[in-house]
Amino acid sequence: MRYARISVGGRAVWGRVGERDIELLSGSPLEENDFDVIGTVPREGAHWLPPVVPPVFYAVGMNYPRHITHAGAPMPERPEVGYRANNALTGHGTPIVRPAEVTGRFEAEPELVAVIGRTLRHATHDEARRAVFGWTVGNDISARTWQHQDRSFWRSKNSDTFKPMGPWIETDVDALAQTTTLSVNGVTRAEFATGDMVFDPFDHMVEITKHITMHPGDVLWMGAESVCPLEPGDTVEVDISGIGTLSNPVHLEGNDS
Helix, strand or coil, rough: CCEEEEEEECCEEEEEEEECCCEEECCCCCCCCCCCCEEEEEEECCCEECCCCCEEEEEEECCCCHHHHCCCCCCCCCCCCECCCHHHHECCCCHHHHEECCCCCECEEEEEEEEECEEEEECCCCHHHHHHHEEEEEEECEHHHHHHCCCCCCCCCCCCEEEEEEEEEECCCCCHHHHEEECCCCEEEEEEEECCCCCCCCHHHHHHCCCEEECCCCCECCCCCCCCCCCCEEEEEEECCCEEEEEEEECCCCCCC
16 A cells, blocks of 8 residues: 655645545544545646654664775664654655755765554564554755764755655555665666665664654664765656655755756
8 A cells, every 4th residue: 555645735635545546535544543535636746745754753874785885884783873854854756955055965865764653662573563654765865065064964964855755655565675776867876675784674673662662653764775966957766666766856956946
């Protein structure tokens, strides 16, 4: 099943995504077991929102062996996570805006995203696996000069529009058996096995819930194997087979394109 959030008449509405149409729902599948279909809209032309606005936004870094080796970093000995800001989220089809003062490397990283569906504390690996509501696609945008100038990632990874996510949540897929592909202007720039991680999502959830309660709607971004530079005027696509394709144009702040 595919669930999304779309804008209808200026308000966010959950929908169940079909091949041609989106069934509009009376409630959130993350919060309710019983909801009604309240209408239908064509899938073509839909205004896609981030499929969930998470209570907590967890992000994994340096979780693919090739990325770690390329960076010259040591292999992690245990799962660790960081945090991102909700304001950075934007949906499928909406622009990634590069701030006018950004110079140097402006890069994309294609990531698998787990959407949590149950409250978890002190979870086992099996409990963590059962607690994933579904999977979506993320694009981790980074302004590297800011990343190296600042003491934290507060603007280099958290500026508005720096975290496209979507277009929907897929609930019926073996996410770790898929292939992740990053394309810019229709040209493939990276391709890798999605599940070729040092620690999988469930390892991270076990580690997190030793100390922190996870809640329905939390998201866990799983890192990337490769990065790719972007320029204003580009269109960047992240495809994870079996889940979906997230596409966003890149704009320069102050310009419409």
